[in-house]
Amino acid sequence: MTTPPFSPLIDLADGHAIPQLGLGVYKVEDATAARLVEGAIDAGYRHVDTAKLYFNEAGVGAGVRASGLPREEIFVTTKVWNDDQGYDETLRAFDTSLGLLGMDYVDLYLIHWPAPKQGRYLDTWRALETLKRDGRARSIGVSNFTVAHLENLLAQSTETPVINQVELQPWLQQRELRDFDASRGIVTEAWSPLGRGRVLGDPTLEAIAEKHGRSSAQVVLRWHVQQGLVVIPKSNSLDRIRENSRVFDFELDAADLAAIAALETGERTGSDPDLVG
Ligand code: NAD
DSSP, X not given: OOOOOOXXXXXXXXXXXXXXXXXXXTTOOHHHHHXXXXXXXXXXXXXXXXXXXXXXXXXXXXXXXXXXXXXGGSEEEEEEOGGGOSHHHHHHHHHHHHHHHTOXXXXXXXXXXXXXXXXXXXXXXXXXXXXXHHTSEEEEEEESOOHHHXXXXXXXXXXXXXXXXXXXXXXXXXXXXXXXXXXXXXEEEEESTTGGGGGGGOHHHHHHHHHHTOOHHHHHHHHHHHTTOEEOOOOSOHHHHHHHHXXXXXXXXXXXXXXXXXXXXXXXXSOOTTTOO
């Protein structure tokens, strides 16, 4: 029998809600995505984060169906890729994504990167507003938007993004962006929350992990959860996928949180949003 959901829900400004911890599937092969997503749902996950760029939307959709749970119990995010920015292009890309997923709506559609040199994210956002009005994207948001990109978008739009999905891990804590998002009612979601695995050997994290009898990965994800962030760790291993979900039964104390706060270096494991696209 499928494990009940472990994750609390975070309210979005549009009235919907998102499970706080979900499964990221970047670099998961389409052929294995179905098995992994089905296994994650069986382990209590109810939220999957994919993108056109990941070339596994078909596998994700198959995994959701294979779980046997009603579609509305799983929160599915996908994203419009940089090559498809623009109003008509985005509507077409959305149709393709929905077809690959084999679904008639997504829970969340995101602009993957602002791609500021293209200068098309406002047109792209208009398309997302249309998809929301039509009910085919229940919620709409952005990814990799800086304060400057968001200020520009908000000044020229009626809909406010409900989510900003950005790189966020102990080396890159994004405090200014998080404050800005919060001031506009935007939920911040953390991608590469484990720094693609690179932050996990940090001695401070290892010491906190030992103190709590947990892994470094669980400490880092618990830190995200206690900051009120949405978080989408990825693994190709079902054992690690299960491990990453067991973060709702212990708590970091003030000393742990202060020690992790001091790990900020500003170092990215991914790309700079002003330079992509
Ligand atoms: P991540 O920080 O989740 O790290 C994943 C890697 O960490 C794994 O490949 C594995 O090597 C290691 N790992 C995972 N669990 C572990 C554990 N319990 N113990 C030890 N090692 C472990 O990196 P990610 O995949 O880059 O990011 C997560 C998700 O965020 C992606 O899958 C994707 O859905 C999303 N994402 C979005 C963007 C964007 O531009 N919007 C960019 C990158 C990633």
